[in-house]
Amino acid sequence: MQAPAPTSIEIPLRGSNEVLEIEFAELPDLGDLLGILKQEKARLRIWLVLAIQYYNQKMPEACSQLLTAASDAASTEPEYADAIQDRLSILNALGAFYLQQAVEERDRETREALLQKATSQFNRADTLDVHGTLNMVGKGMLFLLRNNYERAATQFRYVTAQNPAHIPALMGQACAAYNLKQFKEALGLYRRVLRINPTGSAAIVRYGIGVCLFKLKDLERAQLAFKRVLELVPDHLEACVALATIEFNTGVDKEASATEMLTGRSAATVANLAPAQISEQASILQQAAVASVTSGMQLLQQAYKISSEENRDNAMLLNHLSNYFFSYRELDKSANLALSALHRSDVDEIKAISCYLIGRKHHAAEDYDQAFQFYYQANRLWDSFALPQFGLGQLYIKKGDIAKAAEYLEKVLVKFPDNYEASKILGSLYVTSQYSNKRQRAQQLLHKITVAQPKDVEAWIELAQLQEQTDFAAALEAYETAARLLLEADIKIAPEILNNIATLRHKLGQLDKAQDMNAAAAADVDQQIRDEEQNEMVDAQNLRSLNGLKVTIRYNRARLLEDMNNPADAEVIYRELIQEHPTLIDCYLRLAAIAKNQGRIAAAAEWVREVFAIQPHNPDAWCFVGNMHLSRYEWNLAQNKFEMLLKNNGKTNKVDPYPLIALGNIFQQSAQPVSVPKAQMDKSYVRAAEFFTKALQEDSRNIYAANGLACVMAENGFVKEAEDVFLKVRETTSESADVWTNLGHLYSSYDYTRSVKMYTNCLRKFHNDKDLDVLMHLARVHYQFKKFDACKSVLQQAFHLHPHETVIRYHLALCEEAFAEHTFAQETLHPRDVTHAIASLQVAHKIYDNLSKYPKSSRLGFTPARAAQSASRVADMLAQSAQVMRRAEAQEAERQRKAQEHEVLRKNLMERKAADEAVRQSKIAEEHARLALIAETHRKRADEAFAEFQANASAAAAAAASKKSSRGRKADTAMDDFVDDEEDSRPKKGRRSKDSGSSDESEEDAASTPSSSQGEDGGDGETAPKASKEERKRRREARKKEKRSRDKADKKSRQKRRRDDGSLEAEPRKAAREADSSDEDKGKSSSSSSRVPKRVFKSKELISDSDDDQPSSSVFRRDEDDDQDDDANTAAAPASTATFTTKARRAVESDDE
């Protein structure tokens, strides 16, 4: 500190050397003193000293009066005019006094008045010296008090720049920096103060250091600083509270890490520790936590004691105390303390804490409105304070405003992403959300919880509930984890969970295990019901819910029995359930579905009527009826039902896409028949598209709607686009049979192999190889590509499966006839093929004849009159067949003759070859002999013999050369002679190249009609080499012509491949329609309603796929061919436009719970 403080001051008396000594210990009455000072014109410094004395002796009033008087005197008395520094001191002191008063003043208005007064003092000081250090510091303080930290900092910085050791300015600057959250800078400034003056006002400086360290999260050193403050000033309340806060926080942290260790959350730290060590360390931590909290409590008590003397106006302390009492359930005390804290603080954050504490009390006291208001205020005061947000979340849940609750809980999670409680509550809220993104969020939250706390049973169960809708396997795993945890903890597994596990196993097809679980759940519930009934005080509500659960479990058992192919037992359970609970709609619907599955249509209708008696607008029942109509091709009735359903739907907010799709299908199908006029057709397609689009708006992932829309697209020429959609649908789900069928249709116009593959896969995957429609589509594509054997095979399979379906027989006859026609039209005929063809014609005739005797009916799939026509046509063909046979036999004879000739030729060749070989051998022998002779001669007569040999050799060479030169080729060995001989029998080179061109063509032919290639190849192979040039040419022409006619037949369908030429599509279709109508005119039947073209495959109209896995789902499709070639003399297959089938399903039976 400064030099030893004087204990008195002397006032010089004017006009003498005497002084008046005033002892500080015995300050006189202010009035007397003022009189003396004024009279003696005492120096202003004396006034100031005395004023400070008054202030120090807790007489602020006297101080201020003295200073005011001094200030007045200074400005009026000429004696003081030059004492600028003293006048400044007086003004600044007065300003500082008012500032001090303002700091202590709670009343806002008074405080403002004081600040005004202070301001005017500093302003007056400014007029005396604008650069005065003191007034700058004073103004800085003023800014601090007005929370204008930026400007305060500027003022202080100005002063400290001039005087780096100016302690008040440094303190002010530190304070401003702290409030500007520049904690490091503030810490530095406080430390500078401490270095400059280690002892002066050390407590304040060290407190400043403490809070800065606290903010910088250096809790240990902050704690040291606060302790030092308390050493210096034992009753320093703030330091005491701060220390308590640190202890509490430490306690909480340690407790948390102990929990982490025990729950295995901090895997990293636990990894290399034995369980015993873990629990040991955790208990050490817990003990430390308890110790911290205890010492925090002690500090709080200490603070409480200190504060009682100061009227307890430290809001932080009050909040702490409030919290303390809350934890001891002294709610009123807690609330009162928080309330007084609220009144005593003007820091928003502290007020927010107080509000939160009050709110929490109300919350605990179940006064939710009050609690809400205080939480709300707390949140408003401090929007990043998580606790009231959490409270608001809880309260909004109470109010049932889930959206708001979620909003606040999300806010909590923004600050504390790993917060367990908030995650869990939010997860629970989102579990039942109707929005998939919320459910995803829930899944994310819950998944995080299960990772962090793998033993949280509740979280596992909620996760399971969430995944029940999307991922059965994952849900099952979650439930089983929960069950295992419960088992480990020796807690009985609730029958609800057993039931859910059973249901999931059922859905995953693990039927036996599902049955076991279901039985366990049932046994459990029965036991619980017995226990409850034996209780003296029966809990009626619990009993009710147990009985409800029992019903669910029994219903699920019945569903399971159905899927285990035991409908009889299932039916027994459904009937029992209805007996007990006559309003169980699902049971009636299941009974209806079982009856429908077994073909008992009337019984099914009866059960549905029962449903209507209970719930006239039950949508599932309406759907069921609609689908029944659809399956019987009663379009109008079905349409009525679905429109009704849609109308009823409109009353609720949620629109069910099912009736939309069903109606889309109906309109799409009503557009298909050839007889529909173009305008009406377009209208129907537009309506169908509207319905599908609307369904997609309701449920953007609805594959049935997508499939339907793609059908409409395909029908209207957007083939490529449709294909894209179909492929995408197939990618999305492996469960839609229709999409396979539709792809089959798409490819049927140009890609035989793929089309067959699509239909075959569809049959195998979805229909157990027995769906008539798909079989007929498959037969048609075989037929189109002239695979008559395959077509016959498919049709006979279909016939065997559905013997009463006359349409199959009709097509079988068509196929037999076409096969015979095709055979007869071949250039090369074989008697055995003709025999087959005649047998086919006989079968065809027998079938046509039989079919022609049927009474006319739309169900037949053909008209008996037409069958009669066909029968007589086939009879004609049979009559001609003898002629064909003769031709075939003649050809065969010719072939045999040629074969014989060929054989003779071959024999001759062989003979010649043998002769040539003999000649060659003898030549070689001759040559050898001659050479040997020459050698002999040479040995004897070397000189002459050499010349003679040369002459002989050149003669031999010349002879050989002359023999081969006629062919223009050089040949040296006899082997070449053999090759040459061969070549002689071949066509000449020039012809060969031409030939290869034509063979390419025939290869192309073969590719487009592979079925014909087998029969042709053999004949061609044999006859081709012998054929004359003219004949070849003629045949080539004929083949080209044939190909052209075939191509023509396929042309329309091929045009579909042109992707961006959508407009072309309308043309062929229209042409086809015209062709069809002209065909109708030609035919005897002038009725335009006849939908059966003469030679066209038309799928049958009735479906009996009773064995569908989803019994109440509807399959409605109809087939139509709109492009045909009715020329009886060509064997070209009728190219038919693929039709598209759509299907809507309803999970009447899939909602198990």
Next chain:
Amino acid sequence: MVYTTVATQEKAHDGAIWSLAWSANDLVVSGGLDGKVKAWGWTGSKLEPRVAFDGHALSVVSVAINPAGTVAASSSMDGTIALWDLQTLAPASRGVIDADAMQCWTVAFSSNGESIATGGEKGNISVFDVATGNKHDGFEPRGKFSLSVAYSPNGRFVACGAQDGIVHIFDVEQNKLMHKLEAHAMPVRALAFSPDSALLLTGSDDALIKLHDVEHGNNLYTFSGHASWITSLAFSPNGVHFSSSSIDKKVKVWDISTHETLHTFDTHDDQVWAIAYNRTGDRMASAANNGKIHVYECS
């Protein structure tokens, strides 16, 4: 009981097999999509091909063997019934009977082996003399297409199952309808009388098998367990068990009195269309849509 697969004949036919019969002297006769009728000798460990008859223009729907094991009959989609001499392994002297289109589907021999019955599309039963091929008096049309026909072993009754699920039982002697059973609501493709002729099993596309009392015509029990159409039913010769086949690819063996499923053969990988017991009942054969025949031990 032991249930094992003891032999498998791959590609017994070119395509689906739809019917099987096992003669008293261990010849197994099969017929199907390829239109051929094949006879196989059962050696005790495998099926040996004996002969392949080719006499139908379309697929063979059903085959049957007379009780003596000397004659086989086959019916085809082409509307013909062919007779085969199993002793000479040649077409029978009587040859092919033309039953007219849709006037034959499945065939059954009478207990004395003198006549064969087949169902027609109007619900009628036609009866032909085996020796002459002549048509006897049949049974009057009674509704929908008769898909299945069976004679009772004592020769007193003939039953037929129709497209619409109705089963008719006639008294052969008096040529009179005894019972009209509304057994099912979907096609009845399989029928089997018990060896004592007192019981009749009916199997339908509704996946159910029903047991009826022949004398009174009442339903005794409903067996469920197959997932789809019942294609064939066969009583074991001792009358204690029976077997069923289905397009759900399974063959099941049942106990007639306890109603239990004794065994499920799950070895076929395609629709199973036919089953037949041997004379002693310790072997059973089944045939599937992919041309495979399995022989099981069931003793």
